[in-house]
Amino acid sequence: MIVFDDILQKLSRNGWSAYRLAKEKQLGNGTIDRIRHGQSLSTETIDKVCELCHCQPGDIMRWEPNEKKGS
DSSP states (O other): OEEEOOHHHHHHHTTOOHHHHHHTTSSOHHHHHHHHTTOOOOHHHHHHHHHHHTOOGGGTEEEOOOOOTTO
16 A cells, blocks of 8 residues: 655645645645545645655655455
8 A cells, every 4th residue: 555654744834834835825734634644645746845845756645555454
């Protein structure tokens, strides 16, 4: 499964608060909420975060195997 690192923290280090992201219409409030809760993100959102942070997708997310109970 894909696990997102703390994207809002990375954005913050690059000068992007949740308020600024929404005010400047870089990311919508729903998308910011999805980031906050570690939910899945579209490739367009990942692209936008990478653009804003000048980073690669691997800098904000990683793959981990699913651990199913009872397996």
